[in-house]
Amino acid sequence: MKRVPIRRLFATYRPNSFHYTQSPSPSWQLGQGAPEFLEKHASIPKKTWIMSETSSKDTYRILTSCIVPRPIAFVSTLATDGTPNLAPFSYFSMVSHNPPLLSISFNLSPKRPKDTRENILSTKEFTVNIISEAFVEAANVTSVEAPASVNEWNLSGLTMESSAEVKPAMVKESHISMECELHFSHDITDLKSSEITNTLVLGLIKRVHVRESVLTADRTQVNPAHLNPVARLGGLTYAKLGDGFDLARPSWKTIRETVEKKDKTAS
Numbered sequence: 001m002k003r004v005p006i007r008r009l010f011a012t013y014r015p016n017s018f019h020y021t022q023s024p025s026p027s028w029q030l031g032q033g034a035p036e037f038l039e040k041h042a043s044i045p046k047k048t049w050i051m052s053e054t055s056s057k058d059t060y061r062i063l064t065s066c067i068v069p070r071p072i073a074f075v076s077t078l079a080t081d082g083t084p085n086l087a088p089f090s091y092f093s094m095v096s097h098n099p100p101l102l103s104i105s106f107n108l109s110p111k112r113p114k115d116t117r118e119n120i121l122s123t124k125e126f127t128v129n130i131i132s133e134a135f136v137e138a139a140n141v142t143s144v145e146a147p148a149s150v151n152e153w154n155l156s157g158l159t160m161e162s163s164a165e166v167k168p169a170m171v172k173e174s175h176i177s178m179e180c181e182l183h184f185s186h187d188i189t190d191l192k193s194s195e196i197t198n199t200l201v202l203g204l205i206k207r208v209h210v211r212e213s214v215l216t217a218d219r220t221q222v223n224p225a226h227l228n229p230v231a232r233l234g235g236l237t238y239a240k241l242g243d244g245f246d247l248a249r250p251s252w253k254t255i256r257e258t259v260e261k262k263d264k265t266a267s
């Protein structure tokens with residue numbers, strides 16, 4: 001299939017200024033759905049990708065642009081000879097808080113190993129650092145597919161800070177750094193051949209370091225207005241955090257009466 005090059009008009013970069021807003025439909029009522037949205041979009045056909053008939057390249061393209069925004073783990077490791085390594089990974093998520101686990105998945109190609117994967121599997125230690133807008137260019141350069149001997153810290157100009165429990169350094173510029181130990185790893189193979197295409201790693205978070213300036217007033221969690229994290233979208237696109245809004249978690253106690261009334265009217 002011929003690819004259509006993406007042309008963009010670039011506006012000047014404006015630093016994020018996060019605000020809390022109302023939710024999109026503050027007067028939304030139980031059972032209301034989204035009729036106006038549906039009316040606008042329902043007649044537009046959907047294109048379908050049948051995964052078993054889609055090439056790995058096209059699967060990558062469609063999934064990495066569908067599953068968005070993805071947080072980015074900026075991972076610092078050491079090779080067995082002590083060479084430091086730094087690289088970003090967006091197949092990254094929180095797995096559980098008890099125990100505190102995060103996941104990272106490495107896409108492998110027969111052409112070259114992922115040094116971060118090799119280092120984590122052999123040394124069992126790494127740090128995950130969160131990238132803020134202000135140093136995203138420096139972080140992005142560390143994704144260069146350089147030989148294992150190249151120290152990406154030097155390319156980025158970012159600063160090492162000693163960790164307390166693990167040997168790999170933390171990124172001093174990061175407002176948030178997590179010291180991790182390898183908890184579990186699993187190689188994932190191609191469904192048709194036995195070729196290893198991915199390795200899933202679970203990291204046990206030993207310590208979380210958060211700069212005081214990005215904490216909420218009660219110092220128990222991170223204030224998104226001050227973190228300015230970046231996320232990964234499809235292709236080469238990164239995203240900043242937009243505005244935030246709170247939505248109360250629905251409680252059965254509160255909605256029960258309305259639901260039961262509605263059910264009675266319907267029957």
Ligand SMILES: Cc1cc2nc3c(=O)[nH]c(=O)nc-3n(C[C@H](O)[C@H](O)[C@H](O)COP(=O)(O)O)c2cc1C
Nearest residue numbers: 087088089090091105106107114115116143144145
């Ligand atoms: C924002 C961003 C996110 C990335 N996410 C992943 C990922 O989740 N998994 C992966 O295998 N590679 C990912 N990459 C590519 C790696 O960063 C790249 O292959 C890098 O060279 C790996 O470095 P290493 O060999 O030193 O570990 C990503 C690159 C960028 C720029």
